[in-house]
Amino acid sequence: MSSGIELRDVVKSFGQGGDAVAAVNSVNLDVEHGQFLTLLGASGCGKTTTLRLIAGFESPTSGEIRFQGRNVTDVPVTHRDMRMVFQDYALFPNMNVFDNVAFGLRVSRARRRYSSTEVSRRVREYLDLVQLSEQPTRMPHQLSGGQRQRVALARALITDPSVVLFDEPLGSLDAKLRKAMQVELKRIHKELGKTFIYVTHDQEEALGMSDRIAVMNAGRVRQYGSPEEVYREPNCRFVASFIGAANVLEAKVESGNGNEAQIRLKNDWVGKVPATTPVRSGENVGLMIRAETARLRRENSASGADGVITVRATVAERLFLGDRIEYHVELTGQGGDLRIHIPATEAEEFDVGDSVDVDIRPEDTRILAD
Amino acid sequence: MLFWLAPPILWFTVFMLVPYAMLFYYSLGSVNYVTFEPGFSAANFIKVFTTQPYLGVMLKSAKLGLMTAIFTSILAYPVAFCLAFYAPAGRAKNFLYMLVIVPWWASYLVKAYAWKTILGSHGLINQLLLNTGIISHPLTFLLYNEFSVALTLTYIFTPFAILSIYSQLERIPVSLIEGARDLGATGWQIFYKIVFPISVPGILAGAVITFSLAFGDFISPALVGGPNSIMISNIVINLLGRAFDWPLAAAIGLVIIGMATALITVANHIERRLTVRL
Numbered sequence: 001m002s003s004g005i006e007l008r009d010v011v012k013s014f015g016q017g018g019d020a021v022a023a024v025n026s027v028n029l030d031v032e033h034g035q036f037l038t039l040l041g042a043s044g045c046g047k048t049t050t051l052r053l054i055a056g057f058e059s060p061t062s063g064e065i066r067f068q069g070r071n072v073t074d075v076p077v078t079h080r081d082m083r084m085v086f087q088d089y090a091l092f093p094n095m096n097v098f099d100n101v102a103f104g105l106r107v108s109r110a111r112r113r114y115s116s117t118e119v120s121r122r123v124r125e126y127l128d129l130v131q132l133s134e135q136p137t138r139m140p141h142q143l144s145g146g147q148r149q150r151v152a153l154a155r156a157l158i159t160d161p162s163v164v165l166f167d168e169p170l171g172s173l174d175a176k177l178r179k180a181m182q183v184e185l186k187r188i189h190k191e192l193g194k195t196f197i198y199v200t201h202d203q204e205e206a207l208g209m210s211d212r213i214a215v216m217n218a219g220r221v222r223q224y225g226s227p228e229e230v231y232r233e234p235n236c237r238f239v240a241s242f243i244g245a246a247n248v249l250e251a252k253v254e255s256g257n258g259n260e261a262q263i264r265l266k267n268d269w270v271g272k273v274p275a276t277t278p279v280r281s282g283e284n285v286g287l288m289i290r291a292e293t294a295r296l297r298r299e300n301s302a303s304g305a306d307g308v309i310t311v312r313a314t315v316a317e318r319l320f321l322g323d324r325i326e327y328h329v330e331l332t333g334q335g336g337d338l339r340i341h342i343p344a345t346e347a348e349e350f351d352v353g354d355s356v357d358v359d360i361r362p363e364d365t366r367i368l369a370d
Numbered sequence: 371m372l373f374w375l376a377p378p379i380l381w382f383t384v385f386m387l388v389p390y391a392m393l394f395y396y397s398l399g400s401v402n403y404v405t406f407e408p409g410f411s412a413a414n415f416i417k418v419f420t421t422q423p424y425l426g427v428m429l430k431s432a433k434l435g436l437m438t439a440i441f442t443s444i445l446a447y448p449v450a451f452c453l454a455f456y457a458p459a460g461r462a463k464n465f466l467y468m469l470v471i472v473p474w475w476a477s478y479l480v481k482a483y484a485w486k487t488i489l490g491s492h493g494l495i496n497q498l499l500l501n502t503g504i505i506s507h508p509l510t511f512l513l514y515n516e517f518s519v520a521l522t523l524t525y526i527f528t529p530f531a532i533l534s535i536y537s538q539l540e541r542i543p544v545s546l547i548e549g550a551r552d553l554g555a556t557g558w559q560i561f562y563k564i565v566f567p568i569s570v571p572g573i574l575a576g577a578v579i580t581f582s583l584a585f586g587d588f589i590s591p592a593l594v595g596g597p598n599s600i601m602i603s604n605i606v607i608n609l610l611g612r613a614f615d616w617p618l619a620a621a622i623g624l625v626i627i628g629m630a631t632a633l634i635t636v637a638n639h640i641e642r643r644l645t646v647r648l
Contacts, residue, residue, distance in 0.1 A: 055552065057548055057552075077548075077551050077552055078551060078552070078554050078555075082552075083552060083553065084548070084549070084552045086545045086548070086549055087545070088543060088545055090543065090545035090546050090548070090549035092546060092549075092550070092563075092564050093546075093568065093646045093647060093648045094564065094567040094568055094646040095563075103550070103553050103555070103563075104553035104554055107550075107553060107554045107555040107556070107559050107563075108554075108555075108556055108559060139647070140647075141647040141648075155553070156553075159553065159554070
């Protein structure tokens with residue numbers, strides 16, 4: 001762990017006295033060397049501030065940041081072995097592509113002096129790495145968004161930092177280009193073996209690229225785990241609803257042992273579900289159901305296996321999404337609605353207004369206490 | 371569309387085109403004693419370029435204009451820089467901004483006259499030096515010369531340069547500076563490799579404004595200038611008011627306008643070439 005980055009109880013408040021707002025609140029993170037970590041959250045959740053704290057552009061109000069085993073809390077930006085790729089790319093508009101990329105090699109705090117042939121060789125090497133085919137004599141304003149992104153990346157990588165920080169770098173690209181750049185970034189990460197810390201509000205981006213995701217909300221890390229973990233095993237309602245299309249049904253715990261809980265739904269369905277979190281009898285909990293795990297069938301048609309959770313509902317909305325169909329169904333006799341994804345290859349389709357039964361296998365649910 | 375364009379077109383015609391045409395008409399004529407006689411002769415223009423003191427004073431005015439442009443730029447840059455990068459947004463910044471603009475609330479005459487009371491032989495500086503015993507006779511080189519004219523012009527026109535440079539510096543996104551810092555650049559390197567090159571068009575634009583204003587000025591030379599520091603506008607005023615040589619005054623005016631237009635065109639061209647697209 002000592003070669004990575006550690007955040008210990010890091011707090012960053014802006015403003016003074018009574019007006020102080022904690023943008024980052026007691027954040028603890030351990031990032032192993034070579035990992036691709038994504039800080040995921042909505043705007044204003046503190047993810048960018050956390051990144052800027054790691055970079056050294058901000059200093060924490062309290063807490064400690066350690067890097068490669070030493071305390072870097074008060075070490076200035078230039079002395080941390082990290083480079084940042086900015087949201088607006090921050091390419092120097094008065095320099096062409098070549099000079100932009102070479103910048104880190106030419107400034108006085110470069111690790112050593114590079115001869116001009118060496119500079120050209122490295123610039124070419126890194127432009128190849130990011131697959132920029134444009135002439136290096138072009139100016140930034142002559143490049144497309146995706147090309148600027150590549151230049152910014154090459155500029156950050158050329159000084160061979162051990163950590164590269166990304167502040168929503170793909171935010172301003174169109175969807176198709178964003179996808180291509182995601183693949184690209186992942187390839188470069190694998191190729192270089194550096195630690196990447198990536199900030200985004202796009203859950204798909206986070207799930208696709210990361211080794212680890214820290215889901216943030218209101219300045220706190222709500223869950224920290226692999227993409228599979230935060231998707232399949234969210235630890236709270238926030239994470240469940242932020243990542244993927246999740247539904248949460250209100251439930252009451254009737255009894256529970258370590259492995260199973262007997263719960264009662266609002267429609268009086270009673271049954272056992274896995275106790276994914278410790279529960280107490282009488283406690284109100286949320287039951288998470290992923291949109292793609294629920295099944296729809298016509299009302300009162302033959303039910304599935306025993307123990308399957310069944311709720312009655314009416315189809316309120318049907319959205320054709322290409323590979324799947326998204327149904328919004330309103331629960332009968334209780335508030336709320338569910339979003340359900342059915343593969344478009346499935347034969348049976350439903351129309352708005354149809355009465356349906358929703359089947360959910362208990363093992364596909366998770367109890368969310370918080 | 372035409373409805374909205376009518377007032378400016380009318381304004382431009384009545385107060386710009388017509389006067390210029392009249393100026394041109396006068397410049398081709400001549401004066402017999404105090405009566406204007408229309409004509410079609412380039413004699414006045416030839417006179418401007420061949421007879422002293424006209425050409426010499428014009429060059430001297432240009433020199434003073436250039437000095438003013440250089441001094442204001444040097445003074446304005448640090449102020450604009452602080453305003454753009456060091457003044458925390460909000461009250462402090464507004465206050466600084468106000469300090470730059472406040473001198474404009476005072477009349478030009480008052481400001482020029484103020485320098486007289488500072489630099490004169492009974493002025494602030496001399497009194498201070500006399501009272502402290504550093505000198506025994508008042509210094510006379512402070513006032514009524516080119517130096518005092520350049521100083522006054524610089525003082526009066528510096529805000530133009532500040533605002534012009536500031537508007538350019540303000541465009542620079544913070545991320546550029548952070549990016550350079552992140553890549554290991556020192557403060558000085560960030561300045562001369564990134565900030566300064568981007569701000570050059572602002573300096574140039576400010577310099578053109580201050581040069582033009584100083585070049586055509588007649589109040590400062592009249593108040594704080596000496597016999598050797600009259601400027602071309604003072605000569606024009608004398609030709610109009612005392613010598614009644616309107617044709618020659620018109621010719622000088624047109625030459626000045628021509629020079630200014632040429633200067634602005636060249637400066638604009640350079641500015642456009644140096645402007646960095648963000």
